[in-house]
Amino acid sequence: VADVMVPRADILSVQESVTLNDLIALICEHGHSRVPVHRGSLDDVIGMVHIRDVLAFWGRSDEFQLFSVVRSLLFVPPSMPIQELLLEMRATKIHMALVVDEFGGTDGLVTIEDLVEEIVGEIEDEHDRTIEPKLTDRPDGLLDADARVLVSDLEAKCGVDLLSDERSEEIGTLGGLVCELAGRVPLRGELIAHPSGMVFEIVDADPRKIRRLRVHPNLDYGDEFSAPNKEA
Template sequence: MSGHRGSFLSRLGQLLGRKQTEHSLRESIAELVQEAADAQHVPGEQPELDRHERLLIANVLRLRETTADDVMVPRADIVAMRADLTLNEAIELIRNDGHSRLPVYREQLDDVIGMVHIKDVFAYVGRPEEFSLEAILRKPLLVAPQMPVLDLLLQMRQQRIHLALVVDEYGGIDGLVTIEDLVETITGDIADEHDDVEAPMFTERSDGAIDLNARLPIEDFEQRVGPVLTEDERDADIDTVGGLVFTLAGRVPTRGEVISHPSGIEFRVLDADARRLRRLRVRRPDKGPETTVPAAAA
């Protein structure tokens, strides 16, 4: 361990050993991380904290007050199985959705009776007459909307459960959270060894269109293309381009759909799953039209 890194860990240990409020502890750790970021790097020596580590710590500090309600997939976007599906119907739904675990319900979504893993479904291929969703159900984890996400992540890891359902005070299903979603909220945009092949956030094409990551902040987008949001959209606190497209369509559009904005800008969905938009192609009015699906009809 380098002297710089050892010094950081030593100071962090001292902070954790002091008696102080949670708020002041978070502020102290944030200041320590900022000091590490500002420290002059000596060539050949390992820095106290690299960029990825700083982002990780910052995200954990920020998420202390984030709840399940903040990160859940909303009820309207939940893909679930009816308990009476046949094997072929269940497999078709799995193939269309692309997720490994799905809730199972009887008459309506509020009547969830468990969750199913796709490997348990595919185990019945070749013997459909023996298949029953209720026979292969796994127990779901039910949590309150106010549960802190870090506590939820710990509970899901301890119980080895990958999917939790967010339930309101009346027992209705508000949303769904996966352990992958929770980990992503902590790691955020932290890069890995595949970063050199990851598509950039914003790429201008030779035909004038723009390919971008749906997580691109709306402020960055407007800095490049000019003002886009309407007054109502600004009041709605839309943070990302993907959030704008979701708001226009009223749902998560599917791959290939084109959603029109009142400004004349058109958004084609290049990549998406049932829960989120990933990449979009943007065409401005002066760059030639796409074949559009009007937002009102989406």
């Protein structure tokens, strides 16, 4: 689960002393249905709160006591297989797990949605905002692009053919094109060249996928950045 967890630095959580109004405002702002609750630091998480339980006290803040709505969550090691955790969440009906290290410190957080998205592909719920992939001009003549930008969009913008007709049916996005050129998922900072002379700089990526690219249109870097030999 270490590969799909939200890292510690990005966990949204609340202190056990949080007020009802502050808790509702936080949930509404970030669109989370579950939020972990901690004492002192994230290494002392006591449970989680669900938006349904919190909103039941709407307009009755004088009656609200956080401990009365705190639910249990799971504590799992980073090495736990995704499928195993998914089965445990379904069996226990606890849909949030804290990922802890061997000393009990918090490494990250996983929800059932994270696991399902990893297995079957990204899903959207009522809180997700649909964000179109962007292809943006830079003042230096380069382009910033989400990896989900369509190859055809970049071809139209730059007036260049990046895929043959046969390959265009198999590869749709820039991320897919660059992985095809490299023969793997390239690392952040790598430069991957296309036979047309276009060079793709990896701006953001993890071991599973590319997220963002910088496109260098028709730049001649010489043989140093030629497309990788997949048979090497």
